[in-house]
Amino acid sequence: MRKFFVLAWTLLRCGMGNAMSTGTGKKKKKRNLSGAALWLLVAVCLLPMLAMLFQGGRAGYGMLAATGQEGLLLELICFAGGLVTLVFGLPYILTVFYMSGDIQNLLPLPLRPAQIVGAKFVVVWVYEILTTAVIFLPLFLGFGIEAGAGLSFWLITLIGILLVPAVPMAYAALASMIFMRLGKAAHNKSLLTTLGTILLLIVAMGVGMLSGQMGNMDQESLVALVLAGHNSLVGILSRLFPNLRFLVAALTGGGAWNLLIFAGITAGFVALFLLVASRLYFGGVLTMSETSSKRQRITAKEEEKLVRRSGVRAAYLKKEFRLLFRSPTYFLNCALMLPIWPFLFLVPMGIALVMELGSLSEVGELLGIVRGLLQELPSSGEEAALVAGIMMLSAYGVTVFIGSTNLICATAISREGEGYMFMKYIPLSYRQQMQAKLLSGLIPGLLCISGYLLVLLLIGVALGLPLAAALLAVALSVALNVGMNCFQLWRDLCRPKLTWENEQQAVKQNLNATITLFVLWALGLGLGALAVWLFGRFEISPYLLGGGLLLLLAALDVLLYRLLMQGAERKIQAYE
């Protein structure tokens, strides 16, 4: 057991330790201070979201307590926690179990398979606790404070936050192990891992989609769902996560034995996972380090295609794309959301709509009605202004949310690792290298956010939405994309994480990704809220507001680009 704890602790320290501190002496103190300031900034940026969740917990209690159904909210929070872990934990499980590249070092050590699997499980567990706690702690706090909960509630909440991720993680880990085991004969392991993650994500989102309908129900329907028992959606989730109902019972005063059953079932799941995973894991992971090679000579025809001259920036950009898209760790963590977001959000919405209405023909009828309504909209006046405003705001919101998950630029220099030296000895100016790196994040962002939005909005225009608003919405998206990528690259330029042992550490434990994500959310939310307030308070035309916002964003783009280019020479020269 001692070996297991030592290994788990070592893996945790290797993974997270070097994400926190670099440098020595005075430099370290200075960095620690600026690091603390950055954490403070992240906390400030998170405040609006935390406050919203806190209020959600309070309001939810207030609404449901009146009918004595307050336990329902806790149940929903717990199930949502399980689903969030299932969906967001998958890429992390794959990177820790299959892409950390440490298995060749661990196998020669006198460790049992269960100890290795268990230690890796703990690493993911800790990460999941930290991630889910940010979301669920404020909800529970809001609920508990409103309910005037006692000490036992808070203790059980703490235990719940610690243990809830275990069961969904076991599912996700087992699913990935089965997949990797089945695909161990595949030649291109990188592609297999990427496709596997996307497939598993779709499955996990499918589960989420089933429960997603619950969000649209009124109070009576929700109560009916819970009471409906085994055939209801909650019933399905109860069977998927059988331990959660006991946690809810313990939280709602059901006694300590419910907590014991919850902990017991969770421990049982973990034990069962370790038993199965010890047999499944190594068969798949050992083939990960085997790389296929053809050992074939290049033909003259291939040489014509492969060896040809390009411009330096184009060549550098091509190199960036190849390294990004061929590494599953980089692709899954930095770029995955870009191509799949419409499928993750719109397809489940579409399916939910079909399920709600009963048949496709009814959906067609509904679309016909919507089209009729849109075409009847006046070309001027309050309603038209509102529609235009909603279009622009939607494009703005989607770009901020999806664009901030585009971490290509936020990790562009960190991903160089010790190889950053290459940037310094080639005869290519740092400005040119930064331009290529900027394009490596900007092009996918423009194609997969502004491009998708253009298609969606043009469909809307065909249905009767105003063209001018659609074009302004896309222009806003483009301007936002430029600024966000500049900001992310500038942040990585200032403090890149160049010391790492595997690709997973370069992106997954990179503070730049987290910081830029939250800062962009906060700034985006603030700017969006200001526009909405101006619209509501002064009834300014949405076209005027959109145009003004576009000018502001364009000015910020120029400023950030200049900051980036000016900083490039100085900052990169200082890397040692």
Place this chain on the structure above:
Amino acid sequence: MSMIRLEHISKTYAGTHKAVDDMNWEIQEGTITGFIGPNGAGKTTTLKMITGILEPDAGGSITVNGKDIRREPLAAKRQFGFVSDSPDNFLRLKGIEYLNFMGDIYQVPTQERKERIASYAARFEMEDALKDRILSYSHGMRQKIMVMGALIHNPAIWILDEPLTGLDPKSAFALKEMMREHADAGRSVLFSTHVLEVAEKLCDQIAIINRGRIVYKGTLEELRGQFQEGETLEEIFLSITKDA
């Protein structure tokens, strides 16, 4: 004519540790120069300063083929091909993609790069590996592809940090042969090594560095002349670097 010139070059890490201390050094054209020293003596730091990877302390100057690395960095960087001590770079690129990329960075015309790739691939027996990703290469093959990439623009100066580590005997022989040909053509090779026998057999000049200072520079014959007859190079080296 000196191909590389260092004048009063120092490098201090973290404000206290002096890795290189007031170094003055000239490397002449038409020579192979071996850079020898114990671990942590300052070899890699020196090579990194020459190539522009590290910034020396204020005051000195480094010129590479007449170009000052600080004043004309891009022009200076075009004068050399550099192979670092770690070949684990660009692992997800195919060998041929890496070479073509390096050709683009140094703007080598298509026909020239084709000829050089073919020539180097034949000498290093890499013809059958170029279509595969570098990730699938052994350590020695990775080292060879890095050397090929560094030389694709036919630079005047080769700067190689431990270039023979991991190479099989045949490839090591090929590289040494290439180094000799390069020097005989009136150009320069500077390489660091721990293997004294290599320095003994290959180098026209050697420089021994210890604790950041060059404690000997010149030919091996001159060095031997300063010591008793019959002493091996290893004994001489140990004697020079002992608490120097």
